[in-house]
Amino acid sequence: MFAFASDIEIDAPPERVWALLTDAAAYPTWNPTVTEVRGEVALGRRIVVHAAIANGKGFPVRVAVLDAPRRMVWRGGAPLRFLFRGERVFTLTPAGQRVHFSMREEFSGLLAGLIRRSFPDLQPAFDDFAKALKRAAEAPPA
Structure with missing residues (x-):
């Protein structure tokens, strides 16, 4: 098993952050790590x-x-999930009109150790995702 994670404090209400995370078509407008979500x-x-x-x-x-x-x-993950699978968890912990955002992805399965050797380091992309979410959520409404 191997994992990547990122956390950040966001000065925006949870509903604003949630709206960004669940609007598939808008991901490329605020998130440099994603080119498209279908x-x-x-x-x-x-x-x-x-x-x-x-x-x-x-x-x-x-x-x-x-x-x-x-x-x-x-x-x-792979069609046979016991071979290789990934699970990404997005968590929002509200604190008044602020939110603590956490994103963690764990990769597991029989082939995880072998795949890990050729897997790219996703940590910079995870950190960029969190920073971009913060910028978008804290931006004044258009």
Whole structure:
């Protein structure tokens, strides 16, 4: 198993942050780590996230948990999940009109150790995602 994570404090209400996280079409407008998200962010739905770090390659995931405005979980991986799978958890912890944002992705399965050797370091992309979310959420409404 291996993982990447990022945390940041955001001076915006949880509902504002949640709206950004669940608006698939808008991801590329605020998030430099994502070139496109296809599909609708809804419980049980499949979306395809196209990552800048992978030259725009699409990664299909299923929205496994959608607990507005606190927690969202995306799950994806190999067709045989016991071989390789990823689970990304987005957590919003409200504190008045502020929110603590946490994003963590764990990769596991029988092939995780082998895949880890050729896997890119996603930490900078995770940190960029969190910083971009903060900027977008704290920006004055258009």
